[in-house]
Amino acid sequence: MGIEQQLEKKTSSQTKRVIEYSARYGGVCECGTTHSRVTTSPAWLGTIKLRIHKCQKCGAIFHSTQVDNSSVARQILAEAMA
Numbered sequence: 722m723g724i725e726q727q728l729e730k731k732t733s734s735q736t737k738r739v740i741e742y743s744a745r746y747g748g749v750c751e752c753g754t755t756h757s758r759v760t761t762s763p764a765w766l767g768t769i770k771l772r773i774h775k776c777q778k779c780g781a782i783f784h785s786t787q788v789d790n791s792s793v794a795r796q797i798l799a800e801a802m803a
């Protein structure tokens with residue numbers, strides 16, 4: 722199963738809304754709230770770190786993805802898929 726299908730499977734239960742995680746602002750809700758609370762322990766899909774957030778202001782639930790593009794992460798993934 723490809724990463725996109727896995728992501729789809731993991732996110733479809735609650736919401737389709739997926740944002741890009743900001744190293745500076747964390748999970749930013751559509752209402753503009755930064756550093757939204759993370760509700761689950763992050764899951765890794767390859768080099769993508771998936772988090773589920775619940776906004777403490779408006780209560781919206783959404784997902785964020787953070788890509789680890791470091792050479793170390795790419796090397797580990799390449800070896801795992803070989």
Ligand SMILES: [Zn+2]
Nearest residue numbers: 750752776779
């Ligand atoms: Zn919000």
